[in-house]
Amino acid sequence: MTPVTPIPAPPLSQVPDALGRFGRFGGRYVPETLSAALEQLEQAYNEAIADPAFTAELDGLLGAFVGRPTPLLFAKRLTELAGGAQIYFKREDLSHTGAHKINNTLGQGLLAIRMGKRRIIAETGAGQHGVATATACARFGLDCVVYMGAEDVRRQAPNVRNMRFMGAEVRPVESGSRTLRDAINEAMRDWMGSVETTHYIIGSVVGPHPFPRIVRDFQSVIGRETVEQCRRQLGRLPDTVVACVGGGSNAAGMFYPFVDHSDVRLVGVEAGGRSGRPGDHAASLSYGSPGILHGSLSYVLQDVDGQTADVHSVSAGLDYPGVGPEHSYWRDAGRVEYTSVTDAEALDAFDLVAQREGILPALETSHALAWAMEEAGRRPPEEILVVCLSGRGDKDAAEIARLRGLSADGTAASA
Amino acid sequence: MSASSVAASPSKVSVLADLFAALKTQGRAALAPFVTAGDPDMETTLAVLESLDRAGASLCELGVPYSDPIADGPVIQSSYTRALATGFTLERLFEVSRQATQRVKMPILAMASYSLIYRRGIDRFVADAKAAGLTGFVVPDLPIEESDQLDAACRQAGLALVRLVTPTTPPERAEAIARKSTGFLYCVSVAGVTGARTDLPAGLIERVKWLRTKTDVPILVGFGISSPEQARAVAKVADGVIVGSAVVRHLAEAANQPREAFLHGLEGYVGELAAATVRQSA
Numbered sequence: 001m002t003p004v005t006p007i008p009a010p011p012l013s014q015v016p017d018a019l020g021r022f023g024r025f026g027g028r029y030v031p032e033t034l035s036a037a038l039e040q041l042e043q044a045y046n047e048a049i050a051d052p053a054f055t056a057e058l059d060g061l062l063g064a065f066v067g068r069p070t071p072l073l074f075a076k077r078l079t080e081l082a083g084g085a086q087i088y089f090k091r092e093d094l095s096h097t098g099a100h101k102i103n104n105t106l107g108q109g110l111l112a113i114r115m116g117k118r119r120i121i122a123e124t125g126a127g128q129h130g131v132a133t134a135t136a137c138a139r140f141g142l143d144c145v146v147y148m149g150a151e152d153v154r155r156q157a158p159n160v161r162n163m164r165f166m167g168a169e170v171r172p173v174e175s176g177s178r179t180l181r182d183a184i185n186e187a188m189r190d191w192m193g194s195v196e197t198t199h200y201i202i203g204s205v206v207g208p209h210p211f212p213r214i215v216r217d218f219q220s221v222i223g224r225e226t227v228e229q230c231r232r233q234l235g236r237l238p239d240t241v242v243a244c245v246g247g248g249s250n251a252a253g254m255f256y257p258f259v260d261h262s263d264v265r266l267v268g269v270e271a272g273g274r275s276g277r278p279g280d281h282a283a284s285l286s287y288g289s290p291g292i293l294h295g296s297l298s299y300v301l302q303d304v305d306g307q308t309a310d311v312h313s314v315s316a317g318l319d320y321p322g323v324g325p326e327h328s329y330w331r332d333a334g335r336v337e338y339t340s341v342t343d344a345e346a347l348d349a350f351d352l353v354a355q356r357e358g359i360l361p362a363l364e365t366s367h368a369l370a371w372a373m374e375e376a377g378r379r380p381p382e383e384i385l386v387v388c389l390s391g392r393g394d395k396d397a398a399e400i401a402r403l404r405g406l407s408a409d410g411t412a413a414s415a
Numbered sequence: 416m417s418a419s420s421v422a423a424s425p426s427k428v429s430v431l432a433d434l435f436a437a438l439k440t441q442g443r444a445a446l447a448p449f450v451t452a453g454d455p456d457m458e459t460t461l462a463v464l465e466s467l468d469r470a471g472a473s474l475c476e477l478g479v480p481y482s483d484p485i486a487d488g489p490v491i492q493s494s495y496t497r498a499l500a501t502g503f504t505l506e507r508l509f510e511v512s513r514q515a516t517q518r519v520k521m522p523i524l525a526m527a528s529y530s531l532i533y534r535r536g537i538d539r540f541v542a543d544a545k546a547a548g549l550t551g552f553v554v555p556d557l558p559i560e561e562s563d564q565l566d567a568a569c570r571q572a573g574l575a576l577v578r579l580v581t582p583t584t585p586p587e588r589a590e591a592i593a594r595k596s597t598g599f600l601y602c603v604s605v606a607g608v609t610g611a612r613t614d615l616p617a618g619l620i621e622r623v624k625w626l627r628t629k630t631d632v633p634i635l636v637g638f639g640i641s642s643p644e645q646a647r648a649v650a651k652v653a654d655g656v657i658v659g660s661a662v663v664r665h666l667a668e669a670a671n672q673p674r675e676a677f678l679h680g681l682e683g684y685v686g687e688l689a690a691a692t693v694r695q696s697a
Contacts, residue, residue, distance in 0.1 A: 019560060027561055029529050031486040032592070033581040033606050035558050175492065181483065188485040193607030195583060292530040293483065295556075305505045306534025307482040 012259045012335055015326065020209020020296075023332065025325035028208040030295045034188075037195045042210040044115050049217070054110060061106050062221060065139065066096045068103075070222075072229040072386070077356040078373065085239070085379035087372060089359070089389040090226050092250065099362065099391030100222060100250045101132035105201055107218035109136035112199035119143040119198040123187040125152055125180030125246070126317030126364060127159025128391055129203030134168035136201075144168040147186040149179040152316045155399045177310055180246075180320045184294050204247025205324030208295030212252075212324050219253025226386060227257050234384060240265040240375065243388035244368040245338065246282065246318035248327045250390035256326075259335055268327060269371045271313035272340035282311035284323040285331050285338040293322040299331070314343035314403070315363035315396075345370040350393060350400065362391035363400070426573030427550040430522060431474070431598045435633040435654055438473060444692040445473035445655030446646070447635055448662045448685060449526065451491065452477050453498035455670060457511045461518075462678060463666065468519035470682040471689030475519075476553060476657065479508055479527040486555040488610030490660040494667065505535060509547040516548030524550050524577065524598070529557040532565065541568040551575025551598050559595055566595065575599070580626065582606045582616070593630035599654065602626060604638045611661045612639035615648055623652045643691035650692040658688060 015022045028038060048054040062068040071094065075087040092100040105122075112120060120142050124130030130146040137144035146163055150172040153160050163170050176182040184207075191200045205212045205219075230237050241258055243251035245268040258264045273281035281287065284299045291300035293308060301309040301321040313319040330336035341349075346363055349370035353361050361369055365388075372387045379385065393400075398408070407413040438445055448467050452460050460477075467475055480495035480503045487495070508525075516523055525544060532540045532554065544552070551574040557565065559578065569576040575598025580589045583606050593600050602623055605616045616639070626634055636649045637657025646656045665684060669677030 028558060029556050029561055030558060031555050031581075032558055032579045033486075033583050033603065035588070036583045036585055175496075176482070185483050185485055189488070189608050192486065193605075195606060292528075292533050292556075294485070297533070302530075302534065304534075306528075306531040307499065 012330070012333060013256065015329065016209065016213050020213065022212070022326045022329035025297050025328040026209055026212060027297050028295060029292050029297070030208045031192060033192050034195060034208070038208055038210065040115060041111070044111055045210060045214055048111055048114055054114070058107055058110060062103065066102050066106070067094060068221065069225045069229070070094050072226060072233060075357050078353065079376065081352070081356060082373050082376035084381060085376040085383035085385045086381065087376050088238070088384065088386045090222060090254065090386055092222060092388060092390045093359065093361065093365070093392035097128070097132050097135050098394065099128040099132065100219060100253065101129040101203060102135060103221055103253070104203065104215050104218040104249065105129070105132040105136040108199065108201040108214065109140050109142065112142065112201070113140060115199060117197060117199040119194065120201055121145045121147065121187050121190050121194070121198055122201045122203060123147045123180065123183035124203060125149070125183065125319060126315065126362065127152065127156040127163070127395060128317065128362070130163050130168070130170065131159050133201050133203070134163040134166040137168065138166040145190070146170050147173050147183040147190070149173050149177070149183045151178040152180065152183070156316055156395050157398065159395050179316065181308065188294070204249040205252040205326060206247045206294055206296065206322060212296065212326055215249055216252040216256055216326060219249050220256045222250065222253040222388060223255060223257030226254065230384070230386070237261055237264050238384040238386045239379070240267060240383070240385045241388070242267045242269060242368045242372045242385065244269050244318065244364050244390060245285065245323060245327060246271065246320050246364060247322070248324040250388050252324055252326055254388040255330070255336060259330065266336040267371065268336055268338045269367045270338060270340040271315060271318035271367060272342040273312040273314070274343060279310045280312055281340065282313040282319050282321065283340040284321060285327060286340050290328070296325045298325040298328040299323055314346060315367065317362070317364040318367065339371060341367045341370045347400065349373060359389070360393035360397065361389060362393045363396045365390045366393070427522065428573060428575050428597050431550060431575055434473060434522065435599070438654070442694050444650035444653060444694065445633070445635060446471065446685070446689045446692045447474045447476060447655055447657045448472050449476040449478055449657060449659035450666070451494035451498055451663055452479055452508050452511065453501065453503035454480070454494040454663070454666065455497050456501050457507050459674070461511055461515055462674060463681065464515045464519055464523070466678045466682050467685055468521050470685035472521050472685060473655065474522045474524065474550070476526045476659070477512065477523050479525055479531060481528040481531055484528060486608055488608040488660060490611070490664050490667070491609050494663045505531065509543045512544070512547035512549050522550035524553055524575065526553040526555065529554050537564050537568050541565070541572050541574060545572045545574060549574070551577060553577045553579070553601060555579065559592055562595070569597065577601050579603055582618070582622070589626065590629050593626065593632055596632050599633040599635050600626070600630060601657070602634050602636045602653065604636055604640065607638070609638055609659050611641035611664070615645055620648070620652050627652070643687045646688050646691040650694060656688070656692060
């Protein structure tokens with residue numbers, strides 16, 4: 001990736017500024033109706049992180065409720081297969097609810113309570129953020145409404161069921177492409193009319209300031225643990241850290257504690273879909289241009305007028321035409337490399353990791369795994385490569401079977 | 416207005432000021448209908464703008480279709496989807512604006528997402544709008560903190576940049592917004608998305624009266640207004656009434672009628688609204 005702007009003098013981690021800028025990216029492009037609530041959220045967040053009681057409560061939940069710290073696991077048979085660098089998994093799939101999303105929803109749930117808001121709304125793509133939000137709301141006794149594209153309701157049915165089990169109302173969104181982007185639009189519209197009593201728990205490092213910062217901070221527990229585990233278990237930091245990027249929350253949380261360690265290579269893997277043609281992929285940083293979507297300036301897949309482009313990914317969680325503004329900042333600063341992996345490569349990685357490591361990874365995560373295996377083979381055995389194993393793949397099993405024409409028990413369908 | 420007057424035109428902001436001064440003398444509030452450009456096609460939009468002008472609209476908001484309009488309810492959102500599906504582009508927006516502003520006397524402002532303005536380039540978007548004879552902009556997703564560049568470009572071009580205050584805007588902030596607003600101030604009646612509502616929200620009249628004490632900029636009230644009764648009540652305290660979703664819905668419902676019939680219906684409806692903006696003498 002060619003750096004477009006020179007790397008600024010202060011450490012890369014010293015963002016965003018007071019206006020929510022990550023370099024030129026970020027900001028707050030929202031209807032005036034939401035301005036006061038975003039101010040309130042920013043203030044509540046700043047007060048909360050300065051309050052030892054808040055930090056202690058969140059840390060306690062991350063331990064006993066989520067099961068943190070999640071382990072750093074050596075992927076022995078995958079490393080043998082790749083024949084190069086040692087591959088490690090940061091096991092976010094072992095978090096309660098099966099993905100990293102819970103780190104953020106517990107933090108924002110506690111913030112909502114501090115602000116006196118007892119109704120929560122959220123959007124979800126793969127359903128992991130929806131489940132994590134429903135979980136936090138059940139734990140805290142908050143009302144929960146989750147907006148989910150109708151196409152995603154279909155392909156991530158187990159998560160929809162689990163949200164309902166925990167008392168959340170799931171509202172399928174039939175507008176537009178009926179995926180994550182439309183779910184965010186509907187959640188924003190709900191918030192426009194309910195903002196005085198409702199908190200919107202955004203699930204990724206996207207949206208207007210201060211969301212990209214708040215979500216990054218709550219997810220940074222992933223990277224902080226990884227830094228510490230690498231030092232303790234391996235005696236040094238890794239050479240390369242890899243994560244998948246849709247909106248980019250697991251990647252932001254993993255990368256952020258590493259960005260000032262300039263000798264650690266950071267790689268974000270986007271959804272390459274069916275091909276590099278417009279409409280066939282969801283790789284905003286690889287193919288997009290700076291634009292404003294959902295309240296912030298970042299790389300966006302859009303047409304010449306600025307209308308958001310249609311996107312595709314086999315993975316509902318990566319099926320999004322934008323990306324968090326901090327990723328755009330890291331991209332242009334040349335700090336993080338962004339690449340993409342196709343649907344087919346991700347599905348192959350899913351099989352390999354299932355069969356050689358005994359882990360069913362989420363399809364989102366499978367994108368990072370596909371790139372990691374390729375890359376490990378090109379690197380010497382003394383190098384260490386850590387993959388953020390952001391979520392488990394149970395939610396995808398039925399869809400993968402369907403894509404392959406298999407019956408529900410995983411055998412070839414006879415009909 | 417003749418085409419030649421555009422080149423040597425005075426600031427569009429002063430054109431709006433003259434308009435509001437004239438309305439005041441006539442004892443009426445402005446009626447500002449909203450229509451979506453290109454819904455269902457540009458030819459219809461041009462005819463609709465002429466109808467609105469004939470029916471007594473004082474000015475018009477021309478909605479620029481955007482793929483992800485988070486401030487809009489289902490009626491306007493659907494109109495954007497229809498327009499985009501039939502090939503709406505910004506080139507066609509400026510072309511139809513150029514034709515419309517030569518044919519109608521009411522000023523036309525573009526209601527456009529900042530996403531579209533940013534993508535085209537702020538200076539280029541403003542220059543294109545000016546060349547097309549547009550009077551200014553309402554940018555529903557651009558808060559004052561992010562608006563310096565567009566503000567500077569509009570001032571340079573003599574175009575209005577109308578700001579919005581909402582029920583969730585704290586008083587001090589509302590004053591700051593009013594100070595920055597040029598042309599008029601858009602007072603959003605309810606917290607929520609666009610869409611017709613049956614009643615006027617509680618506290619609206621008081622809020623407009625309070626704003627009136629804080630600014631000399633004309634105040635137009637919009638969001639949720641659809642009936643002559645609502646328009647009449649608002650016209651008593653505000654300088655104008657904006658009617659959006661109700662007009663758009665009228666067009667959507669009449670889509671299958673012959674054009675003359677639905678334009679006739681539209682003119683009747685807008686004429687009633689216009690009559691309702693005349694303040695009864697006390």
